[in-house]
Amino acid sequence: MSSTTILAFAGAFVAVSMAAVFAWHARRSVAHWSFATGMLLLAVEAVFFGLSADAVLPEEMAYWQNFRMLAMSFLPVVWLFFSLTYARGSSREFLIRWRGRLTLAFILPVAIAISFHRQLVVAIGQTEMQGQWVFALGLPGVALSLIFLLSAVMIVMNLERTYRAAIGTMRWRIKFMILGLGVLFVVRAYTSTQNLLFHSITLPLQTLNACALLVACFLIIRSLLRSGHFEVSVYPSQSVLRNSITVFLAGIYLLIVGLLAKLASFLGWNSAASFTQKAFALLVGLVLLTVLLMSDRFRLQTKRLVSRHFQRPLHDYRAVWRSFTEATALRTDQTELCRAVARLVADHFHALSVTIWVLDDKKQNLTFAASTFLSESKGAELTPRAKDAADIVKAVRIHPEPVEIESLNDNWAQALKRCHPDEFPNGGNRVCAPMVSGGEVIGVMTLGDRVGGLVFLQQDFDLLKCLGDQMAANLRNLQLSCKLLEVKELEAFQSMSAFFVHDLKNTASTLSLMLQNLPVHFNDPAFREDALRGISRTVTHINQLITRLGLLRQGLKINPAEGDLSEAVAKILSGLPATQGVEYVKNLEPMPKLFFDQEQVGKVVTNLVINATEAVGKGGQIRIGTSRINGWAILTVADNGCGMSYEFLSGSLFRPFQTTKKNGLGIGMFQSKMIIEAHGGRIDVESEAGKGTSFRVFLPLGNGIS
Numbered sequence: 001m002s003s004t005t006i007l008a009f010a011g012a013f014v015a016v017s018m019a020a021v022f023a024w025h026a027r028r029s030v031a032h033w034s035f036a037t038g039m040l041l042l043a044v045e046a047v048f049f050g051l052s053a054d055a056v057l058p059e060e061m062a063y064w065q066n067f068r069m070l071a072m073s074f075l076p077v078v079w080l081f082f083s084l085t086y087a088r089g090s091s092r093e094f095l096i097r098w099r100g101r102l103t104l105a106f107i108l109p110v111a112i113a114i115s116f117h118r119q120l121v122v123a124i125g126q127t128e129m130q131g132q133w134v135f136a137l138g139l140p141g142v143a144l145s146l147i148f149l150l151s152a153v154m155i156v157m158n159l160e161r162t163y164r165a166a167i168g169t170m171r172w173r174i175k176f177m178i179l180g181l182g183v184l185f186v187v188r189a190y191t192s193t194q195n196l197l198f199h200s201i202t203l204p205l206q207t208l209n210a211c212a213l214l215v216a217c218f219l220i221i222r223s224l225l226r227s228g229h230f231e232v233s234v235y236p237s238q239s240v241l242r243n244s245i246t247v248f249l250a251g252i253y254l255l256i257v258g259l260l261a262k263l264a265s266f267l268g269w270n271s272a273a274s275f276t277q278k279a280f281a282l283l284v285g286l287v288l289l290t291v292l293l294m295s296d297r298f299r300l301q302t303k304r305l306v307s308r309h310f311q312r313p314l315h316d317y318r319a320v321w322r323s324f325t326e327a328t329a330l331r332t333d334q335t336e337l338c339r340a341v342a343r344l345v346a347d348h349f350h351a352l353s354v355t356i357w358v359l360d361d362k363k364q365n366l367t368f369a370a371s372t373f374l375s376e377s378k379g380a381e382l383t384p385r386a387k388d389a390a391d392i393v394k395a396v397r398i399h400p401e402p403v404e405i406e407s408l409n410d411n412w413a414q415a416l417k418r419c420h421p422d423e424f425p426n427g428g429n430r431v432c433a434p435m436v437s438g439g440e441v442i443g444v445m446t447l448g449d450r451v452g453g454l455v456f457l458q459q460d461f462d463l464l465k466c467l468g469d470q471m472a473a474n475l476r477n478l479q480l481s482c483k484l485l486e487v488k489e490l491e492a493f494q495s496m497s498a499f500f501v502h503d504l505k506n507t508a509s510t511l512s513l514m515l516q517n518l519p520v521h522f523n524d525p526a527f528r529e530d531a532l533r534g535i536s537r538t539v540t541h542i543n544q545l546i547t548r549l550g551l552l553r554q555g556l557k558i559n560p561a562e563g564d565l566s567e568a569v570a571k572i573l574s575g576l577p578a579t580q581g582v583e584y585v586k587n588l589e590p591m592p593k594l595f596f597d598q599e600q601v602g603k604v605v606t607n608l609v610i611n612a613t614e615a616v617g618k619g620g621q622i623r624i625g626t627s628r629i630n631g632w633a634i635l636t637v638a639d640n641g642c643g644m645s646y647e648f649l650s651g652s653l654f655r656p657f658q659t660t661k662k663n664g665l666g667i668g669m670f671q672s673k674m675i676i677e678a679h680g681g682r683i684d685v686e687s688e689a690g691k692g693t694s695f696r697v698f699l700p701l702g703n704g705i706s
Helices: 003-024 030-054 058-072 075-085 091-097 099-115 139-165 169-198 203-224 245-267 272-294 296-310 317-328 334-349 376-382 386-398 411-419 458-521 525-550 565-574 598-616 646-651 668-678
Strands: 121-126 133-137 200-202 351-359 366-371 431-437 440-450 561-563 583-588 594-596 621-629 632-639 682-688 692-700
Touching (some): 003 203, 030 075, 091 099, 133 139, 169 203, 200 203, 334 366, 334 458, 366 376, 366 386, 386 411, 386 440, 411 440, 440 458, 594 598, 598 632, 598 692, 668 692
Antiparallel strands (some): 431 440, 632 692, 682 692
16 A cells, blocks of 8 residues: 555545544534535545555546546535535525525536546546656546636635634634635645646645645644634625635636746646646745735734834824724624724734623613624623623723723622633733713723733723724714614604594594494495495595505615606506596607606606696696706696695605695605606706696606616
């Protein structure tokens, strides 16, 4: 048995052992099962490679290589699944977003490997110089290598995003797991690249895969020694490719390798081994660069080196304030705001453990808001008791300055230390940074486990004081905004309630009168007929009321299609009943085609014409016309009716539940404005009491509705 075979079987044994441990002794989660399945598949692939390397006959070697590639075809979907679920608190969202790619990652490689099992490796030979076995790939084998390359890049990209989203001790716990799998799939991406370039596979490259499997297993074992690495919950950004170092480095690597291959072909270099060594050296350089960029200690030492030799201040306050503003400006949720600030503080002060506690609405208890090392369940478990929270708030109110709590023996300091346990015995002193706004305590922030065990200096305390005060102001503004929103919602609810009560009261009075007369006039056919009509009108009225009010909470959907505005208006007008004594003047000009939702715009036209008809009464005139000017299609509906006052026109016309009509709902114009604005247009109105009203609807010509 050769050393290559021993290496392959050793990797398979370690991988199977890890799969068994995770399958039977770890907590049974989706990430655990996918990890165990992935390691088992890697072990099976390594076994087939070992059998191929130990075979004597070329046909037997090709036979086992075909089975190795068959096992490899199941790897993309399993490890993609793991990369989307490992240590992610929002894994369900990512699985839903990636369901199409997961399906393709399963169907394509497996279908190719099974359907063309004997065409993956089509020939076998030996190199002239070194006598190494070379397995020529058929078209299915090349396609399988390409799919595996793309899958490897996506797997590393997802793992990178999980690592970058983790902060503090969360990042520390998962670091070696992600580094181990990163090494494994970066090497697999490299070997897949070589397979694609030369349309063949060699035993040395597969030996490299076996070495990468062993290295990855040892790194993962190192990760297992750090407790809780699977229980971490991080929330990566929803953007798939934004700020991805993996995609950037993979693009650089593939570009340079492609250029090297073209240059080698142009210059007539026939040494595949030489080219492979150059490409591998480039890959190793990129991997080492990535490892350095992932190291918190390396970044800290770099910062200290620059500060010491170039006399930079300890903190670049403009950069810190700009980062703080950018991180908090668009946060409208307390949890998201606290997470963003905890991440920023952890990154800037190189503190792995940062936790934010916020006072509840009653200003009596501290509640867990965000942390870089505590999960939500653990944070809830460590939340201070009511008495401890009162002591903490009292102490912070008396001395609203950042302070080290490591050496303090006061009750409030002991309570904070219990809520913020140490991860490292030499991680420096823990610090409490109050969050106070206008003399009111909003919460506290605790920091600890600083990289390198550095102590906090006075400049650190000064900056923490500024950040804590600003964070308190942001939280206070956010809380006040939530209260204001609640007041507005209550006001809207009261308005709708009053409207419902008034309208339903009238309806109930009508039905009550009918019921009172029913026993007396029940045998009168005319009365029964009139009663049925009354009940029908009442039911219709209630249904219309519910339907139109429902528009306020339903999302407006616009389905634009190309059409002629004048033709659409003419069709709508033909379906409206004419009112006796009212003159309708139509001036519909030929119009260019534009994109609009005819059904929704039809509601606007109907509402404007009905409003105008009710405003003019008998003897009135309504003018309906279309025109175009400066890239706009214009619909005009004007009348010489009662008009509207300036106060109602400026403050109430387009607001819901505001109307001048006795039986109106005050929803029609509100709905019309929503529809036109959804088309990218606007409504202009001119009106004067006693002289009439003119509405002008502007729709953009040649628009694409977003």
